[in-house]
Amino acid sequence: MAADELATLAALLADRSRARFLLALLDGRAWTSGELAQAAEVAPSTASEHLTRLVQGGLLVERRQGRHRYVQLAGPKQARLLEDLLAYLGPTDPPKPTLSASAANQALRRGRTCYDHLAGRLGVAITDAMAARGLLTEDLTVTDDGLTWLTDALAFTPPATRRPLARPCLDWTERRSHLAGAVGAHVCTHLRANDWVRRIGTGRAVRLTPTGETALRDLLGVSPPA
Amino acid sequence: MAADELATLAALLADRSRARFLLALLDGRAWTSGELAQAAEVAPSTASEHLTRLVQGGLLVERRQGRHRYVQLAGPKQARLLEDLLAYLGPTDPPKPTLSASAANQALRRGRTCYDHLAGRLGVAITDAMAARGLLTEDLTVTDDGLTWLTDALAFTPPATRRPLARPCLDWTERRSHLAGAVGAHVCTHLRANDWVRRIGTGRAVRLTPTGETALRDLLGVSPPA
DNA sequence: CCATCACTTCGGTGTACGCCGAACCGTCAC
């Protein structure tokens, strides 16, 4: 019965600590068990048990390395699941923006990674610019022009997998769709590889470097997000 | 914290009986408390408690009428949430198709309602036909031609709400996208209002009537789904 | 080798909650 599977899946998410883990892992990086324990404010033993459950449930994959246990979202499918759930909870702006939280929030709103692609104002700006140039349609599929541009300007080669080239991902700070899928992921890696964009600290927030700023202006006419 | 809300939402779904309720309610109709209790094979008292939780959680709305309590999915947003989750669980063909289950499955695969629109081979066939005639783009947005066609042939008037006109919905039997959103809902009601399509028994399965078959052939060139 | 460190396993505790049957409360039909 499909109901049982649905309930089992939901049960996997139906815990405060596990939900915190997953939200943290939405940055697409691999975290160690200890880091996650600290982030979720639980004992290492507790975290360990949660992680085995999440791995067994297929939401995470793990990689043991020395005395560390790295876990990561199992794939785009799992990331998408979380995005969908967050989109449902959706428009929940922080009720009481404290000062430091607000500063962190500012950075997050300006630009951040969303699993493997860019989100926030930066992500939306890039998406809009690509759409304005006819590289994407309005509903975020790649045009023919877009494909040649990606190949030429960004050294993109379409993967052989069944993963969709491009798809919209709902941004919960901007309440707008932005570019995800294989192309979204490629744009993100390309920008990070060229140091056009850099992580702020250890979180998901990113900022545009000066080089990146000029590069994006030349490439797409993107003006620096305010 | 977003994690808490995610966990709370998931907890609402993380129960066998509640999941059964929700799946049943995916047909978009209003069910009584007793019907659901029977469908999920729990005592009426148990069902009653579950329903209050689901209503409080915002997934269902209720309407008391005489000694009956009717519940229904709260809206398209909630239906979509369930569809997304099912899409994640996704390609789960029945492992051991028994004979009667298989017959019921055949009917479901042929055509059914999916919350408020049509799915199964019938839903996909209609979607494809509309796309082939240029009424929809490949990624299921309504073209200008499509809008005039909908107005003329199906007496469609775009609603004033923010609900998207058309959007893709992933079909888990066909593994294909089909037409959902306001247009999808309209197509479904129109076909049922004209008795082109009729429910089989009390479930979600539907079948094309002879009238509907010719009507769809004339209108869209849809040949009867095998 | 020994100490440290990241992580896991285990035992124990507390709580949440899914379930039922029995009693109860309106509504409807006669």
Add this chain to the structure above:
DNA sequence: GTGACGGTTCGGCGTACACCGAAGTGATGG
């Protein structure tokens, strides 16, 4: 009225599980 019926409330039972600290394992680094 009275009785049947749909639904709810309540008490009680059993289980699942989230959590922790303490003890154990295995890699790392002096």
